[in-house]
Amino acid sequence: MSTSPSSSTTIASGVTDDRLANLRRWNIALSVLHAAQAIAVLLLASSFAITVTSTFPTGPPGTEAPAPEALFDVGIGLAIAVFLALAAIDHFLIGTVLRGRYEADLRRGINRIRWIEYSFSATIMIVLIGFYNGITDIATIIVIIGANMAMIFFGWIQEAMNPPGREHTTMVPFWFGTVAGIAPWIAILVNLLGAETVPGFVLGIFISLFIFFMSFGLNQYLQYKEIGPWRSYAYGEKVYLVLSLAAKSLLAWQIFGGSLAG
Template sequence: MSTPQRSGPIATGVTDSALAGLRRWNIGLTVLHAAQAVAILLLGNGFAITVNSSFPTGPPGAAQPPPSSLVDVSIGAAIAVFLFLAAADHLLTATVARGIYESDLRRGINRFRWIEYSISATIMIVLIGFYFGLTDIGTVIVVCGANIAMILFGWLQERMNPPGRADTTMLPFWFGCVAGAAPWVAIVVNFVGAGDRVPGFVIGIFVSLLVFFSTFAINQWLQYREIGPWRSYAFGEKSYLVLSLVAKSLLAWQIFGGSLAV
């Protein structure tokens, strides 16, 4: 059940009809994400990528031992996890957490989005990194940290720019862009180093997901510059919903076609 409107300034465009429309979107996206997760699990093979470790065995500068296998990551299961996380987010915001969700939207914020993205988008960038050889445990941890920092800066951008503000700061946004670029720089280094040995479907993953990861930042920039329909916070929220569905679906099915199809 929707909560009463809070006192004080309300985010532009967050009307009762807009909230009702977003609830319908969240219900639909629950089904779409969950259905894709189940399909990946049922149709995919057991392909896994090994995360390696190479721990020092001598003083600084000493020759490093060959990397050893640390853990095999099931790619199908990892895809299903980020799809199920998205489904859970949309289900919560459409049902038991609807009141909190809608109250937050009126304040120009969506905590559920940032919590979900901090996990699901991090799994996604780690998987992309895997396909470009970023499989050392230390590298994986750093990629996770940089991506989570990017997401948290996005959350901070909303917290620091409530409705009715006298001016807008974009500082958290730009800090997040710097943090979020780091994993992609590492991916590009390996991409260039591999030359023409990168499979076509992996190049497709790189191009499409780089574009869609960037559009999330563009969406937030347009929101806080209040350009065109992005003056409405509800429009920006719906844009996040669409971008999230498309990005997750693209990654899931490109990996499926290249690695998981039986």
């Protein structure tokens, strides 16, 4: 930890002017990469869509559930492009017009903009993964959205409760977020294990994206346990950037390669 030369405010470890300038270049570069992928998906995607369904009750409790009914279709190519575009906009804003707020937050050991963007993009990602494992019921989707957003916001609280210069680190928000975040994956796993057949690319999406999703949590854990290079808050921030690009790109092109191209 260090302090500002003009005040006694504690600055997060590793957040120097040089490191902030480097992070700005990374954010601009990632904005371009995400935007380019969003455009490519829109240009190459087919009209493939997955139907969101409902099984609204038709009688008293215990009545046999009706067959699912179609509510609306979700164009998969458009959905992928949207979450890539959200990431592009996020990185562009924090590299330009929101740079001052972003860097001030990093000095305080927090990145509120990151958590807001993740609450949208990561939630779209988990819903898409659920789609490919047969989770299309509207009620279940709403619950998955809520659980995933809770996980993201617990990550925000973890940072807010552990400012630089603290005498004690609490991991309570982290573990609460872990419980919330694992629930959608358990639901997806239940469907995966119960399916008669599972396409190879669907299994690949589940395994690879589960690893990446858990890597975000591991990154925060290492930050707040201050293990190795993660003693630097700025180092953890760069790892978030790398994971964000890798996870979003991997999901986009796995889904595209597996079902949209044909």
